Amino acid sequence: MKGWLLDLYPNENEIVLWVKNDHGIKKVIDSDFFPSFYVYSSLQDLKSLESKLSDDTSVKSLDYEKKRLWLREKESLVLKVTVSKYKRLKELANNIDESGNFSKYQLFNVDLSFPLRYTLYKEIFPFAFLEINGKINLLDDINSIDYDVPELSSIRIDVEINARDRIPRYEDPISKIIMDDIVLEGEEKELLIELKEIIEHLDPDIIYTNGGDKYLIPYLFYRANYSKLDDFFLGREEDSFPQKKGRSYFTYGQVKYKPPMYTLKGRIHIDMMNSFLYQESGLFGLIELSRISRIPIQILSRTTPGTAITSIQISRAFKENTLIPWKKNLPEQFKSAKDLFMADRGGFIYEPVVGIHENVVEIDFSSLYPSIMVKYNISPETVLCNCCRERKVVPGLNYNICKNIGLIPKVLEPIIERRMEYKKREGDLYKQKNNALKWILVTSFGYTGYKNAKFGKIECHETINAYGREILVRAKEIAESLDYEVLHGIVDSLWLKSNCNDHEKLCNMIYEDIKIPLGIEAYKWIVFLPNKSNEIGALNRYYGLFENDDVKVRGIEIRRRDSPEIINNLQRDMLKELTKANNKKEFYRQIPKAIEVLRDYARKVKNGECDLEELVFTSTISKKIEEYEQFTFNVASLLQLRDKDVVLNPGERVRYIITNSNSKKYLDKVKVLELADENEKYDKKKYLLYLLKAGESLLLPFGYTAKRLDEELKLTSQNTLYRYSSKKNVIF
């Protein structure tokens, strides 16, 4: 049969493939695939290991092969250990590593996923069009841009829960099941049977949920179990979920909570809430990445772009007969692009000139890092290579770079080209594919410096930084030579001021010099904001109005996830007034109107007219309740929830209203939204203060502190409206 490879996964000791075409879908089992890992050591040690392993019944075969231990190194003799039981692979690798005191043996290809092993071995990939008749025949090309995608049917499932209070629990029964436009109501057990029957009947390829991993799917199974429905499942055959708990983990200093995956068999479950890549690039973005990264779509939808880029790198290394290192122990720690630049503030960070500016353009090297990596051939095996010691080309660093093209550029260049091709085309399909690739490129940089990255090396980071810094400095010099004034600059962007309107010349000159694509956008005006504490320009706090009337806001409350709606609405409405201005002069005229907006909001808060929903803070829990040292709003919320037997994992969010900010009593200080009743009294003074501070955030460069705004707003007489007296009150 011919069809598209919808999904594949290991099951016990075989690989299951689901192949879809216009006539239906077929499950294919390959029970003749056995995974391997590799061991390198002295020949003598390998020989003794070989004889030791030959007694192990789970070892299927032991062979010697010639492989590269690292990119472009000469091939070495290694022992290939093939296991007959999938589960034994990692156990065996661990045993060997331990028996050699974690130093005698170097192990490779240990932590590769089974789908990746299988697709590399068979030279196929997810969503490939192929023919299966005893053996697999690829009728597709992984490099293809205009590949066909199967028609996929889908359904979205939501449930409503008959909860005792507003916190839904597993013990609460289902009240409603909604499947697209089908609404099921009635007795719970019947509902579940009907749900299963409808899914069997419609037989969708994709099931979309909102929170399926975290709640919906496990809940449905819990209820089915409670109703003694033992053949309840949602896949194309019985689902088996790993008994895993979700994990909380740190990223960029923030705690995230990752619920366990609920993947279905033969059907694709996409949890829209748990899929960054789906949110960013849609179904076609997922398919695009699934193909090129060889990660099955259900797994891919739940991973980060960094995982996908790693997988692509592994595939490339595999093709070049290079083994994949198991663990790495480089001392440097993971840092994101921005971190590194922040960490050593080079000459290309310009503290913003606080205040409002006209005639401003922002230039932006949108894919600076991947471009640098490709252009300057930056890769772990090219930076400080042994063969080209003389080529010390890195600006300001004593590093040499190889003349032979490295793995990272080889991987990135085709992706950049693909993306450029998609960018040229119209329509949602290409937009989604383009977005998916964008994220691959953006994250590729961070991963080169992450210590556990398969193909990472800190010197790559330093090298990329050195080039990046040089490029920004160069761009600045060119701009200044054309009489542009630099107002602000950070990482890959510069804000420039000039009376001349011909910015094309600037772009051309920079591009001619640097040969890295850049974008340019003109502002009618932009306001750079100071730190609230010291009046110095803050690197990432600004707002501005583009020539096309789009508004760009960074760093202030409206951008924060924890801000209550009322703060967001206030700043949105104040900005609405301010952005009516087409220039600096008009901007100053709009300031009093923005303050009037603030007055309206303040009045509403003062009069107790706010809906509770507007006042809700949504804050992320960073640790377990007992680990907190201070009695914060979050702690008070957690205590309230604990009374109701609800425990949140670090990384999950609480929603609360401030009822008495200064109170030391957890029941009094805040109210968790789900536990609040409609007549809950909120802390008016506190919310008023928040409003004033949010107003200050926008207007501080013009002399309005929260305190001063407070004074203004207390004016009750209608004709003493604040008179803005020109430049006297302006700090800058």
Next chain:
DNA sequence: ATCACCCGGGG
């Protein structure tokens, strides 16, 4: 005054 805690960014 100092420490604890939470958030951003990218597009």
Next chain:
DNA sequence: GTGTACGGGTGAT
């Protein structure tokens, strides 16, 4: 399958 920046603001002590 995986990661603890750094500076900003606000609140607690």
